[in-house]
Amino acid sequence: VLTAAACGSSGSGSGSNGAGSGGTKVQGGTATYALPPNTVPNYIFPFNSSTYFSTANSQYFQYLMYRPLYWFGNGASPTLNTSVSVADEPVFDGNKVTINMKGWKWSNGETITAQNVVFWIHMMQAVGATDWGDFTPGYFPDNVSDVTAVSPTELTMEMKKSYNHTWFTYNQLSMITPMPKAWDRTASGPSDCTNNVSDCSAVYTYLDSQSKEQTSWASSPIWSVVDGPWKLQSYNASGNSTFVPNDKYSGPVKPTLAEFKELPFTTESAEYNVLQAGGNQIDVGYLPTTDAPATSNPSEASTNPVTGYTLNPLYEWSINYFPINLNSTTGNGPVNRQLYFRQALQYLVNQAAIIKGPLHGYGYPTVGPVGTIPATDYLSSTGKQGDPFPFSVDKAKELLTEHGWDVKPNGISTCSDPAKCGEGVKQGQQLEFTMPYATGTGWIEEMVAQLQSNATLAGIKLNVEGKPFNQVTAIGAGNCVVVKSSCDWDMVLWGGGWSFSPDYYPSGETLFEGGSTANSSGFDDQQNNTLINETLTTNSLDPLYQWQDYLAPKLPESWLPNGVYELTEVVNNLQGVIPQSSTGQLNPENWYFTK
Amino acid sequence: VTGFFIRRLLQAIVVLLLVTMIVFILLRSIPGNVAIAILGPSAYRNPEAVAQFNAQYGFDKPWYTQYLQWLGHLLQGNLGYSWNLNQSVASLLSTHLPKTVALVGISTLIALIIAIPIGLWQAVRRNKPVDYIFTGVSFLFYAAPSFFVGTVLILLFADTWHIFAAEAPQGGLWNCLTDWRAMTLPVVTLTLVTFALFSRYMRSSVLDNIAEDYIRTARAKGVPGRRVLFRHVLRNSLIPIATLLGLSLPGIMAGALITESVFNFQGMGYLFYQQAQKQDYPTLLGIVVVIAVATVVGSLIADILYAILDPRVRYVSA
Numbered sequence A: 001v002l003t004a005a006a007c008g009s010s011g012s013g014s015g016s017n018g019a020g021s022g023g024t025k026v027q028g029g030t031a032t033y034a035l036p037p038n039t040v041p042n043y044i045f046p047f048n049s050s051t052y053f054s055t056a057n058s059q060y061f062q063y064l065m066y067r068p069l070y071w072f073g074n075g076a077s078p079t080l081n082t083s084v085s086v087a088d089e090p091v092f093d094g095n096k097v098t099i100n101m102k103g104w105k106w107s108n109g110e111t112i113t114a115q116n117v118v119f120w121i122h123m124m125q126a127v128g129a130t131d132w133g134d135f136t137p138g139y140f141p142d143n144v145s146d147v148t149a150v151s152p153t154e155l156t157m158e159m160k161k162s163y164n165h166t167w168f169t170y171n172q173l174s175m176i177t178p179m180p181k182a183w184d185r186t187a188s189g190p191s192d193c194t195n196n197v198s199d200c201s202a203v204y205t206y207l208d209s210q211s212k213e214q215t216s217w218a219s220s221p222i223w224s225v226v227d228g229p230w231k232l233q234s235y236n237a238s239g240n241s242t243f244v245p246n247d248k249y250s251g252p253v254k255p256t257l258a259e260f261k262e263l264p265f266t267t268e269s270a271e272y273n274v275l276q277a278g279g280n281q282i283d284v285g286y287l288p289t290t291d292a293p294a295t296s297n298p299s300e301a302s303t304n305p306v307t308g309y310t311l312n313p314l315y316e317w318s319i320n321y322f323p324i325n326l327n328s329t330t331g332n333g334p335v336n337r338q339l340y341f342r343q344a345l346q347y348l349v350n351q352a353a354i355i356k357g358p359l360h361g362y363g364y365p366t367v368g369p370v371g372t373i374p375a376t377d378y379l380s381s382t383g384k385q386g387d388p389f390p391f392s393v394d395k396a397k398e399l400l401t402e403h404g405w406d407v408k409p410n411g412i413s414t415c416s417d418p419a420k421c422g423e424g425v426k427q428g429q430q431l432e433f434t435m436p437y438a439t440g441t442g443w444i445e446e447m448v449a450q451l452q453s454n455a456t457l458a459g460i461k462l463n464v465e466g467k468p469f470n471q472v473t474a475i476g477a478g479n480c481v482v483v484k485s486s487c488d489w490d491m492v493l494w495g496g497g498w499s500f501s502p503d504y505y506p507s508g509e510t511l512f513e514g515g516s517t518a519n520s521s522g523f524d525d526q527q528n529n530t531l532i533n534e535t536l537t538t539n540s541l542d543p544l545y546q547w548q549d550y551l552a553p554k555l556p557e558s559w560l561p562n563g564v565y566e567l568t569e570v571v572n573n574l575q576g577v578i579p580q581s582s583t584g585q586l587n588p589e590n591w592y593f594t595k
Numbered sequence B: 001v002t003g004f005f006i007r008r009l010l011q012a013i014v015v016l017l018l019v020t021m022i023v024f025i026l027l028r029s030i031p032g033n034v035a036i037a038i039l040g041p042s043a044y045r046n047p048e049a050v051a052q053f054n055a056q057y058g059f060d061k062p063w064y065t066q067y068l069q070w071l072g073h074l075l076q077g078n079l080g081y082s083w084n085l086n087q088s089v090a091s092l093l094s095t096h097l098p099k100t101v102a103l104v105g106i107s108t109l110i111a112l113i114i115a116i117p118i119g120l121w122q123a124v125r126r127n128k129p130v131d132y133i134f135t136g137v138s139f140l141f142y143a144a145p146s147f148f149v150g151t152v153l154i155l156l157f158a159d160t161w162h163i164f165a166a167e168a169p170q171g172g173l174w175n176c177l178t179d180w181r182a183m184t185l186p187v188v189t190l191t192l193v194t195f196a197l198f199s200r201y202m203r204s205s206v207l208d209n210i211a212e213d214y215i216r217t218a219r220a221k222g223v224p225g226r227r228v229l230f231r232h233v234l235r236n237s238l239i240p241i242a243t244l245l246g247l248s249l250p251g252i253m254a255g256a257l258i259t260e261s262v263f264n265f266q267g268m269g270y271l272f273y274q275q276a277q278k279q280d281y282p283t284l285l286g287i288v289v290v291i292a293v294a295t296v297v298g299s300l301i302a303d304i305l306y307a308i309l310d311p312r313v314r315y316v317s318a
Helices: A058-065 A114-131 A165-175 A197-211 A268-277 A339-347 A351-356 A393-402 A442-456 A469-476 A526-537 A542-554 B002-028 B034-039 B041-045 B047-056 B063-075 B089-124 B129-143 B146-160 B173-178 B180-210 B213-220 B225-262 B268-277 B281-309 B311-317
Strands: A030-037 A072-074 A077-080 A091-093 A096-100 A144-151 A154-159 A230-235 A241-245 A259-265 A284-287 A309-314 A318-322 A432-438 A461-467 A558-560 A566-571 A592-594
Touching: A030 A268, A058 A230, A058 A241, A058 A259, A096 A165, A114 A144, A114 A154, A114 A197, A114 B047, A259 A268, A268 A284, A268 B146, A268 B225, A339 A393, A339 A558, A351 A442, A351 A558, A432 A442, A432 A469, A442 A461, A461 A469, A469 B034, A526 A542, B002 B063, B002 B281, B034 B041, B034 B047, B041 B047, B063 B281, B089 B129, B089 B173, B089 B180, B089 B225, B089 B268, B089 B281, B129 B180, B146 B180, B146 B225, B173 B180, B180 B225, B213 B225, B225 B268, B225 B281, B268 B281
Parallel strands: A030 A259, A030 A284, A432 A461
Antiparallel strands: A072 A077, A091 A096, A096 A154, A144 A154, A230 A241, A241 A259, A284 A566, A309 A566, A318 A558
């Protein structure tokens, strides 16, 4: 999903490592977790519409109580974790997928069955197009022709074509969260969405209405049926939540803590004030990037300004970029469509300097459509070589000059030879662009200032306009031609790019395929589309490598550094928090205090 | 008197209508796609959901139709629903407003209790060292942004000396009123930046009154200086303070935004700021209604206080 440059934290998927020094494990205790600034869970029903499709609702809240069918996160690696998943790894046979349930239990004693999975899929079939925030036409469940609960423990699906097993598991089955029978009801009594899709709309309406009754979440007979390691004990609308262990949890690691609390914060500074004041009000918090000690190793902090805590940088499984609108109607569309221009601009994005300066060393360059951090098998050998467009004003000027531009450093370059400038570019056209960007995050604002300054060195004038994040994404996070919104913009920068969750396999069909609604720049290339299709249907990483190596230099977006998601501070006597999950999962059941 | 109140009430209704209409139009003028701002960027992949949202909440209708619809709901006591926060606006206000009222009310009261005697003292001791010292202090806090004052207080009293908490109480109104370790620094911050304004006005007002003929007459008639000061000067000097207080209440509430943000205080000022970033129109309109009502009521209270403090006003009204 599209992501903000934000601050958030998550726990490990393995629980094998801890923060600080060792000690004797203590049973019980309360761990307090600082929610990212201005981030409050506000929806409990794990079937999130676009409005409620967020890390705060899913990873920080719902997943603690309601477990997805498949869990992604092995320590920092964004891969399938079968031990924590509710079902065994899917078995593929041609177009058929078989899912075997592990027989784990709901908190009311019932078994998590194949019917509970069908319940969710039927809900998706009934209302997914309007009420599931990650719905993409043509993909799940449109690409499945038959779903059958063969027995309480076995579910089969017939795919409309043979898909790459990894892709289908990581990007399609990853969305499913089994729902208990107790939820299959409306206000008037039990319903049968599990067996009849036609019943699901009314069930959804009822469950959605129950999710709006925030004051009764903790006592609700609906929401108190959980299969995750935690139950909600209390919640208030400001975002203060307290969880207690679910004694019936069937997973391999039962909670050691007696309570897990989440605290909301207005700003990073407010949280940092509390952290610095001591008193152990926060066990897992974060350090604002602006207060971070500079480091030469992005994965390690050199020093920690907060005593009694361990500082651990968390990187999200994501890429960062800003779109250049190829369909711009400002008059700059023809310029933006020129590959040489996008390459010239990319040479002016000094990723190394952004990481060293605004990010204080905590960042990795984005080299293409596949993330560089955490290290995965998905990144091609070419991608592993680093930034394909290292900062070079000379190369940027050279590219522009070669293509008929009269380059005026610190001025505005003009097209002097339209035949060379490219199709649609007029004689005398100037390299002047508008760029709305999201305000509120220090390093993003510094990065924009740096980018603007660098661009002037090649005579490219960027008229940057600071706006709230939501306004920036409303302008440019979608393909303006496909979604029929205004194309009257040249470039936008919201600072966060794309987070691979719940599409953990970085195959690019939602972001880079021609005609995709999230393809903000409007990039459309037949070879790219063909290669994406191959990644979706071939059980090999080779098409993924070929695709990213083809796409990265085409610059469907302008690559930006992937900044640290959060500089997590873990109190020294709390173990099991590190390594943190790059997929944003929070696993306090792995946490324990020591003495 | 009844006629006065009816006239003021009618004026208040007109003001409220105009304020809400102007704010409504301004909010609708913000560039960008409202549905995308509310539903989130992932809705770009789901045009059907966007269309359904627009139809359901009337965003596909002209602004005046939307305004009249909102007004109709308001008259029925329905302030709307915040999609962002998944709560009714009335519910949001019921949790956030009392906390802000407590913060603003307590700090304003303390600011007045400090500012009035200081202003009086400064006027009496005009151009003496004590006047210069308090003038300097007033200017310092008047010029200092509340986030700066708050941060310095946290550094000293929470981080260094551990006397008070660095964040405000996290519970409801009762916590705010009882947890003084957590509530002190936000209250002191808002008090310091507010008292300067009141003390300067008070000083100026007292100086004006001291020079009036009726004071000279009272003194010529042999009324003791202390009695002149407290019976005559003080009472008349409070008139502009009453007016200022009534009109500045909404401003103080808005000013609480920064203090709320620094101290992690989940109040109404901070709520307004955050929801403005997210184009949460129902919440913004609901808060604007509250602030507009506070302004009108504040103005009304100022008039009433004015009448109490200055008998001539009562005679004119009668």
